[in-house]
Amino acid sequence: MIAWQMTRAANRNVPRRASDRMTGPGEPSVSERASTGRPGNPPHRATTFALALALIVLPAFTYYLWACLEFNAGLPMWPTRSLLDRLPPPTWQAVLIIAGWLAFQGLLQLVAPGRQARGACLPDGTSLTYRLNAWSAWWITWAAVTVGIALGWFRSTDLADQFGALLTTANLFAFFISLALYFGRRAIAASHESTEGGLRAFWFGVALNPRIGTFDLKFFCEGRPGLFAWVLMDFSLAAKQYDLHGVLTLPMILVCAFQFWYVADYCFHEELILSTWDIRHEKFGWMLCWGDLVWVPFTYTVQAYYLVGHTHDLPWWGAAAIVLLNVVGYLVFRGANLQKHRFRDDSTQPVWRRPADYITTTRGSLLLASGWWGLARHINYFGDLLMGLAWCLPCLFGSPLPYSHLVFLTILLIQRERRDNARCAARYGEDWDSYCRKVPYRIVPGLYRLLLCRSRLTRRPNVGDDVSAHGVGSSAPECAISPVATEPVPGRSASCKSREQSGSRLSGGARRRRTGHETRSRICRTWPSAAATRPSAMLQALRNPVVSGGSGARMCAAKPRNMILMNSRTKT
Known part of the structure; x- marks a missing residue:
């Protein structure tokens, strides 16, 4: 996120060119894809430095979270050089677990029963076919894990016991896959995609949909190994709590149940991911690969890890309030996404039992402005934040670390909303201004509002410039x-x-x-x-x-x- 924000700050100083208006639907403009203000210049130094810094800071932060949870009872501590001596080395058991897990999930992606679906239209006018079988793969995974534990092939606490070694091994795998994508970019990039190298290409990726045959690497990593491993680690940490204290606390049950439901719901509505930002717009590089394989399973489990050593209880009214908060967040999140998906399929369907209210743009696109999407332009993000808060509250307030997930999610969604707003403003022009006046709120209805006036800033003319050219x-x-x-x-x-x-x-x-x-x-x-x-x-x-x-x-x-x-x- 640090690197992406600095990249966007650098790109805001880039003048718009006529070629920016000729990019395909959903594609970033030329100035957004370039790291410089003018063709032929070297990459912006601030952007390159930010990307290099993030390659170090983000993995280091995951180790810091693990060290605080493992050695300091879940409380923040000042990072010292002594922490370097505690960095967990990879083990052969961890390597076998990661490699076997990726192979098993990849096999399920290929052979598990499911149906075919076509994705969004690509910049070159084509669309890809995806195999949607996450729902069957989800239950096959749980059946296989249950049988393995029953037969004694592994213990329920193995993931919790190997957490540090698995973190290091997952980092190594993520960097190895990212390097393979980078050096093989000429083979996996589509004909309309640039194959230029550099740190930016390594970070953000080169190919939008890298595939090996029909196996889509980005689609696989986005929805399978990281999400499934996240919930498995939650349950392993719950088993660890029971093994240490002889009790499974209500806060641990709530956290595991909330996150199990979240991933199971994703598997049931897997088709909806085809219209998300990551699948439609993000190229597959280190950012997505590392985020899917490391960030999600090893930082989204921070609440369960914290509760292993904190066996406090919750009053019934507190537990009921947290459950209600999670249910409300889920209804907003899932209801908004389903409403958007159904409107894209058929704009004549009623929204909340009324005819849909929308704006028709000069490009022919329809901007839904009623139902959930009449309350805020990214109301689904609001539901996501409510659920994130419900996952943190069972940990109470003894440490800020369990709330790191909520802080990260807030920064991520606000930044993503701004990126989407800038993209739509450039794409739809005055139609987007009209839509913003009709739906003035960004994420939270009544709180987070966008100014109705949209500025388009360019650089100041230099001496000798033709002003009309700008x-x-x-x-x-x-x-x-x-x-x-x-x-x-x-x-x-x-x-x-x-x-x-x-x-x-x-x-x-x-x-x-x-x-x-x-x-x-x-x-x-x-x-x-x-x-x-x-x-x-x-x-x-x-x-x-x-x-x-x-x-x-x-x-x-x-x-x-x-x-x-x-x-x-x-x-x-």
Whole structure:
């Protein structure tokens, strides 16, 4: 997440080009895919540094969580060099468990009974076929684990006992798979995908849907080994609690039950993953591979790991409230996703027993604005956050570590919502502005709101630049209410202009501040010449005003002449 945020910050300084408007549906623009502002330049140093740093920090954080849970009773501790001596080495048993697990789940992906489904349309106009058999693979897995424990092939606490060694081994496997994807990128990339190398290609991946025959690597890793292993580790940690203390506490039962239901529900509605962000837009590189194989099974189990050594109980009303919170979160999350999926299949179906309300874009797409999706533009994220909170609350408040999952999930979903909003704004233009006015809230209804005005910022013109080449006509005026002449912002949307030109549209607080100034001035600017945009010329114009007669109008006689302070009345 740190690396992705710094990447987005670097890309916000990249000027939009005409080729950005020619990308396929759902594809990032050229400037979003590039790590530089101009073709041919080397990657942005800040972005490269952030990606390299994240390759170290993220795995180190998983080890830090494990060390706090294992050696400090689940409490945070200051990282010291002594922790390096406690890093768990891989063991042959851990290697056999990881390798056997991946092979077993891969075999189930190929042969378990299921049905075929077509995915979303790809940028080249084609679509892929996926084998949906997670529901049968889920129950086959549990049957195999039960038989293995009954026959004595392994113990129920083996995963809990080998947790540290499994963490190291999973990291090694994730890096090995990511390196294989990177060096084999020319073989797995589609014809329209770039095969250029570099750290960015290793991190984000090159191919959107890397496949070996019909076996889709991203689809497999997204939904099988990591998710299934997460719940198996929960149950192994619960067995460890019973083995140590002779009791299985209510908080442990709640955490295991909530997360078992979450993954089982995913398997039952596996088809819905085909329309998610990861499958449609994210390429398969280290970020997704490591997240699926390491982050999910070894950090989402932090609540169960914490409860192994904390055998507190919950009052009945507290347990009931937590169950209710999880149920509400699930209903919001699953109801919203099902509603979106059914609307995509048939837009004539009623939504909450009423005709669906939607916006038809100029591209022909439909933006659902009723039902769950009339409350917020990513209401499903809100349900996900409610469930995440319900998973943390059984641990009570003795340590902040069990809530690290909720913190991470909040950052992830907010960042993902902003990425999706930027993509849709670039894709749908004014239609997206209309949709945002109709559904103003981002994630939480009534709390997390998007400003109705969407700014499109580009770089400031340099000397000798053709201003019209940046999408702004040299004769188009821009007006803003401001006490000081500032540099004009190119590419401002029409909704911004109309709001600034009409004082009646200002909020009440803004009107009071505007009328409360002793000097009210409207600075009307047209695009000046390139030389006139220099800050020195602007300051010189402000320092040498000429007061004209008794009309109260102050005009800047110094260059640039096209900056005029109009309608200024000073109270006496």
